[in-house]
Amino acid sequence: MNSRLKNRLVPLLLFVAVFVAVFLLLRYTFLQKEYFGLFLNTPDYWTDLWNGPHPLWTLAGDFLSQFYRLSWVGPALTALLATGCFLLLRLFLKRFQIPLAAVIFTALLVAALLPKARERERWAKVEYASLHMQWDKVLSVATPEASAEDRVLIPYALLAHSERGTLPQNMFRYPVLGPEDIDLEGELTRHGYYFTSLVNECMGCTNEAIHNTFQAACTTPYGTSFGTLRQLIKFNIASGNKAMARKYCDILEKSPFNAATARSARKVVEAMPERSYLDHGPSDTAAVITHNTIRNLRLLAGAGYFNAAAADRYRCLLLLQRDLRSFASSFPPEEDLTALPVTYQQALCLISDRDIQRRLSPAVLESFNQYMQEYNNLRSKEDDPILPGSFWEYYFLGY
Amino acid sequence: MDVEPKPSNMYGQFRFIVLFTLLAALCGCSPKEFDEQDGYPPIFPDYTGVTVPEGSAPLTFRMEDGRKFRLEQRREGDTLWTTVKAWRRGARRGTRYAPFPIIYSHDPIDPYIVYRLIEPGYESWRNMGLYQRELSSYDESPVVTNRANNLGCVNCHTFDGGSPERMLFHARGRGGGTVFADGDNVKVLNLTQVGPHRQGTYPAWHPEGRYVVFSSNNTRQCFTIRNDQPIEVYDTDSDLIVYDSATDSVQMLVETRETLETFPSWSPDGKTLYWCEAVDPGRIPASRGEVHYRLMAAPFADGALAGEPRIVFGNDSLSVSFPRVNGRWLLFTAASFGTFPIWHKEAELMLLDLETGAVRTVTELNSDQTDSYHSWSSGGQWVVFSSRRLDGRYTRLFISHFDGEGHFSKPFLLPQEDPDFNQLRLKSYNIPEFITGRVPDRQEAIAGLFKEEETK
Structure with missing residues (x-):
């Protein structure tokens, strides 16, 4: 290979290598960076930018962040930056042998990216997939094994199961320790608000979804972001608030790369009917939400907004709290208990109520008797689990 | 290989630009006929x-x-x-x-308005601050931002007689308290550490400058699951305290268990203190619909009430907030219940004639969205108020002329250089107050207060 060809080929290969590596390792990190990024051509944006630290550097980052919505842009820019650095390095340190420098450079880059980056990428992937309701993708990342290593994944996995209607069957396959694993109500961080917003969207609590989107927005440098603006447009369309949806469209349109999204959302907004404020005035009786998830779910039930996912979520929370009485009373008296998921029947087994026992599946009762025999012979928690993934395992052994 | 652009190419590009500009100009030309x-x-x-x-x-x-x-x-x-x-x-x-x-x-208006800019979320915020806007221009500049107190809350600003020289505001968060600024002197006083150990909330500076009456509120909020009113803010307890700037002391002024007192305000001569009071029904927020604040008044002298409080106005169908007196006229906000009208779409401005006791809804100012906090100019010929009429959520400022006979002109939106600015701004305007001049720059001195607190 002549040296001229080598001079051109090595940077090209480096670009490709870095692009592929970053695409595979950090694609979702960039997508989520875009969600919380902001570049708007509005007076307030420019004022905040110039009043903040390092405005020019920040401006460059903000401007580029809007393009990360395309999954290849972040990796391509990183590859470009890496190649540029390499070329500069080569220019100033000509005595370095090129292939060696390339290898060292790439190795250093990859080493620097791993393993923290992989953990961040995994979070970003479940966040992104949850936002887009890609529950299979969430579950492919947030497996019981991965969740054992990284407990942050558990609420996302349980949300995915809840939305697929498989929460009771699968919850105890995960290393759940208590009610805090099903929601992040107490997690007053950007990620906590992000997740709580998603949960409330899934439960149909649009007000609370908006509230938590606002909360997440307040954790960003400008108090808003591309992603939160898009979510606010979506929620305000869902709740029929034309004026607010239109406002957020107007603002999002000031981001060059989001302008098309904003314009197409505006078409939906303009087709919405106008509402009279008199129909939607204050209410002194409207159910109010709190930071207590169980109470919120009870209120949802009382207010008649109890979809199947919310019902499962409520019952599973009661199981995590070991509140078997409330759990049992959440079923109507005429409910066919044999048709319930096995986990639910396992919980109902533990209630000393003859009527309930009589209505359970004989197979579950038999299994319970066997379990109790083994449990009575169990010596310590460190022994192998008796029936992994069962409610009894959680109830008696705490995992 | 780098190639210098050929002159012919440049000429081609130039021709294209000229042609494009001409076309654009032609497209933008106004028609001849209308x-x-x-x-x-x-x-x-x-x-x-x-x-x-x-x-x-x-x-x-x-x-x-x-x-x-x-x-x-x-x-x-x-x-x-x-x-x-x-x-x-x-x-x-x-x-x-x-x-x-x-x-x-030609009726004089104060040259500046001070307001707070904040995202209209419910619990958190990022950047907020008190800003002053010059009315003869579009110039807006910070009085103090929450960068001074480590992104804490700054709120409830008030001025001694509308003078920019003497002001106070609350700075919440670590090392927080009430910041008093007098000329170049600034100090922070934690009201909970003096006198009756009660925090200050809504302030009213006595016209003679010595006393400041605060309501001391234990404020909570709740969020509705599915209703157009997303939030209700309520007090579980509130009383009135008085701060004496001559002695730096705080005393209780009105303290009761059965009633909630809030929103103190002065008559222009400082001889009468007005406030809002509601019977506490207990179990708020479940009983929030039963909370109706009425307008109270009592004579004030030498730092204390000098007579029995009396009910000026109130009934069980509305709740009064923000009483503001201008001669014989008292402008207030009325909502169907509660103490936080900004989240009540039905909230509107009402005018009370203190001489006749007649009350009317100020239809010329109100809209079908929230119309709330208001402030008179020092001469009493103008009023500025906050309204959510543009979009139902982001509060904007409107100004109206008052003829002294109980009538207001059609209000106008605070003008901006770009008319779309009001749509694009993602912050709400809170608590607009007229002031008689530009507030001097005390940001460094105020930030210094919180640095001192941090190092303690």
Whole structure:
């Protein structure tokens, strides 16, 4: 290979290598960076930018962040930056042998990216997939094994199961320790608000979804972001608030790369009917939400907004709290208990109520008797689990 | 291989630019013919028929539907007649609307308004601050931002008689307290560590400058699951305290278990203290619909109430907040219940004639969205108030002229250099207060207070 060809080929290969590596390792990190990024051509944006630290550097980052919505842009820019650095390095340190420098450079880059980056990428992937309701993708990342290593994944996995209607069957396959694993109500961080917003969207609590989107927005440098603006447009369309949806469209349109999204959302907004404020005035009786998830779910039930996912979520929370009485009373008296998921029947087994026992599946009762025999012979928690993934395992052994 | 651009290419590019510019100019040209249309043009903001102070920043607007337009203006005495000709891009005919008046008033208005800018979320915020806006221009500058107190909350600003020299505001968070600024001197006082150990909330500075009455509120909020009113803010307890700036001391002024007292306000002579009071029904927020604040008054002298409180106005169908007296007139906000009208779409401004006791809804100021916090100019001829009429969520400021006989002119939106600015701004305007001059820059001194607190 002549040296001229080598001079051109090595940077090209480096670009490709870095692009592929970053695409595979950090694609979702960039997508989520875009969600919380902001570049708007509005007076307030420019004022905040110039009043903040390092405005020019920040401006460059903000401007580029809007393009990360395309999954290849972040990796391509990183590859470009890496190649540029390499070329500069080569220019100033000509005595370095090129292939060696390339290898060292790439190795250093990859080493620097791993393993923290992989953990961040995994979070970003479940966040992104949850936002887009890609529950299979969430579950492919947030497996019981991965969740054992990284407990942050558990609420996302349980949300995915809840939305697929498989929460009771699968919850105890995960290393759940208590009610805090099903929601992040107490997690007053950007990620906590992000997740709580998603949960409330899934439960149909649009007000609370908006509230938590606002909360997440307040954790960003400008108090808003591309992603939160898009979510606010979506929620305000869902709740029929034309004026607010239109406002957020107007603002999002000031981001060059989001302008098309904003314009197409505006078409939906303009087709919405106008509402009279008199129909939607204050209410002194409207159910109010709190930071207590169980109470919120009870209120949802009382207010008649109890979809199947919310019902499962409520019952599973009661199981995590070991509140078997409330759990049992959440079923109507005429409910066919044999048709319930096995986990639910396992919980109902533990209630000393003859009527309930009589209505359970004989197979579950038999299994319970066997379990109790083994449990009575169990010596310590460190022994192998008796029936992994069962409610009894959680109830008696705490995992 | 780098190649210098050929002259012919440059010429080609130049020709293209000239052609494009000409085409763009032709497309943007106004039509020659216009259809006459009765009625004022649909413009945003709606400045048709408003009364503005002489010397106010120019009122900029655009067509509501985004059409291009041209203005013809002529001034006749104190009235500026504006004719709008509007057309769609590329149209051969446009529309000529009836000329609308803008009336210029010589009644003096204070040169600045101070307000807080904050995201209208419910619990958290990022950047917030107190800002002053010069009314003769579009100039807005910070009085203090929450960068001074480590992104904590800054709120409830008030001025001694509208003077920029003497002000106070609360700075919440670590090392927080009430910041008093007097000329170049600034200090922070944690009211919970003096006197009755009660925190200060809504302030009212006595016209003579020595006393400040605060309500001391234990404020909570709750969120509705599915209702257009997303939030209700309520007090579980509130009383009145008085701060004496001569002795730096705090005393209880009104303290009861059965009632909630809030929103203190002074008569212009400082001899009467007004406030709002509600019977505490208990179990708030479940019972929030039963909370109706009434307007109270009592004589005040030497740092204490000098007589029995009396009910000035109130009934069980509305709740009074923000009483503000201007001579014989008292302007207040009325909501159907509760103490936080900004989240009540039905909240509107009402005017009480203190001489006759007559109360009326100020229909000329109100809208079908929240109309709430208001403040009189020092001369009493203008009022600024906050309203959510643009979109139902982001509070904006409107100014109206008052004729002294109980009538207001059509309010106008605080003008901005770009009329879309009000739509694009993602912050709400809180607590607008007129002041008689520019607040000196004390940001460094105030930030220093919190650095001192951090190092303690």
